[in-house]
Amino acid sequence: MISLVGAGPGAADLLTLRALRCLQRADVIFYDRLVDPEVLAHARPGAERIYVGKAVGACDWPQERIDAVIVAAALQGKRVVRLKSGDPGIFGRATEELAAARRHGIPTEIVPGVTAASAAGAALGRALTERGETDRLVLATGTCRPGDDAPDWGAMLMPGTTLALYMGVSQAARIEANLLAAGVPDRASVEIVSHASGADQRIVTCCLGTLARTVRRQGVENPAIIVIRRPKGELSCSALHPLRRVG
Amino acid sequence: MISLVGAGPGAADLLTLRALRCLQRADVIFYDRLVDPEVLAHARPGAERIYVGKAVGACDWPQERIDAVIVAAALQGKRVVRLKSGDPGIFGRATEELAAARRHGIPTEIVPGVTAASAAGAALGRALTERGETDRLVLATGTCRPGDDAPDWGAMLMPGTTLALYMGVSQAARIEANLLAAGVPDRASVEIVSHASGADQRIVTCCLGTLARTVRRQGVENPAIIVIRRPKGELSCSALHPLRRVG
Numbered sequence A, B: 001m002i003s004l005v006g007a008g009p010g011a012a013d014l015l016t017l018r019a020l021r022c023l024q025r026a027d028v029i030f031y032d033r034l035v036d037p038e039v040l041a042h043a044r045p046g047a048e049r050i051y052v053g054k055a056v057g058a059c060d061w062p063q064e065r066i067d068a069v070i071v072a073a074a075l076q077g078k079r080v081v082r083l084k085s086g087d088p089g090i091f092g093r094a095t096e097e098l099a100a101a102r103r104h105g106i107p108t109e110i111v112p113g114v115t116a117a118s119a120a121g122a123a124l125g126r127a128l129t130e131r132g133e134t135d136r137l138v139l140a141t142g143t144c145r146p147g148d149d150a151p152d153w154g155a156m157l158m159p160g161t162t163l164a165l166y167m168g169v170s171q172a173a174r175i176e177a178n179l180l181a182a183g184v185p186d187r188a189s190v191e192i193v194s195h196a197s198g199a200d201q202r203i204v205t206c207c208l209g210t211l212a213r214t215v216r217r218q219g220v221e222n223p224a225i226i227v228i229r230r231p232k233g234e235l236s237c238s239a240l241h242p243l244r245r246v247g
Helices: A017-025 A063-075 A094-103 A116-124 A169-181 A208-218 A232-240 B017-025 B063-075 B094-103 B116-124 B169-181 B208-218 B232-240
Strands: A002-006 A028-031 A048-051 A080-084 A108-111 A136-141 A161-166 A189-194 A202-207 A224-230 B002-006 B028-031 B048-051 B080-084 B108-111 B136-141 B161-166 B189-194 B202-207 B224-230
Touching (some): A002 A017, A017 A108, A063 A080, A094 A108, A116 A189, A116 B108, A189 A208, A202 A208, B017 B080, B017 B108, B028 B063, B063 B080, B094 B108, B116 B161, B116 B224, B202 B208
Parallel strands (some): A002 A108, A028 A048, B028 B080, B136 B161
Antiparallel strands (some): A161 A224, A189 A202, A189 A224
């Protein structure tokens, strides 16, 4: 059995009770770069802990190698936990690992976790959706598969939307340009939560028009969630008063 | 202090450790219709438990009344937990309660939780995002504020997107019509997870073109997450082979 377990966004106490039980039962735990050491401390003392983190751009642990080692451990009869930061189903590369396990007839389970955007909203002290203002929440990545077109963030950030961008700090200039080109006001407020819920959590706010400069000057680091709200009210204001741009 | 605490999607063991600690410390817990009794069982025996659930369409507990009672309890010096299913920041009406608390100078905190879409993905045994196929996840509501325009689900479901619709079962016919009108293939696969992670979890799958009929015939109930994927591949296939619609 391979359990794909969400470790939550960072803080060790944002682990679920089910994830805790999985950790306590595991023979071997394969964990990501972003998993907090305090989360791993919940594992039983005898459990193997194997780091399979992928630094961005580095290839020590390409996905195929991770797939192979977790399958090999399960085939040895070990109870395998694949511990992923946040929720395994959201930007967690779970598909590849599930497919590898299934090719070998290994049963799998997914233990959902608290995704980083939820922790970012909690850190900001506000909801990600607001009735009548932002009726939808778009979770998107700042990066994409090499060779793919860059995501069109602007097309997603329609009025009535909150956009939460994962790992977008390195793409700040492209995000800013893309959103401005899509008509999002340059005064739209942007909130960046770095290391959401972790000990080194940091919140930086700016306007869309200064996103790239702010990230650069303040040295904002990934993992970070960039939250940009475009309430419904904005559209009507712009439509009624074309000279009055409401951010 | 008022703590807005995410109870998770249903199963009692999908509560976080932090939420558990909040429940154990609370003097009074105001809880929603969708919170599982087993979650409440984590509270200390002496804690007051007050149901403030809103049945859809019913007005026993309009939002203003909930705001008033949680504020009144906090002003009495009680440690208040406002327990919300899922994550308080995602379709949780947290904004109103936070604003009410702040108007009275009451400190607040948000304890993020596992949102229902994550539990739905876990139930389906697959990821909500797949690298190179679906690079974004849109969380949206099936309903909206009375008087507001119906959400344009089709505009959100661009190729490369997974759409997870909360509480959409009663709007199935409108969702189906809206998505078909937006060009989503009628053979697109739809997965409905009712009571995700709960004891009465139920999964129903169909094609987009039979969504409304399936919901009606099978008696699918809210709370449910309707998951509709529109991978990038679909667009290229349709573009290259206009007669070959890939669902």
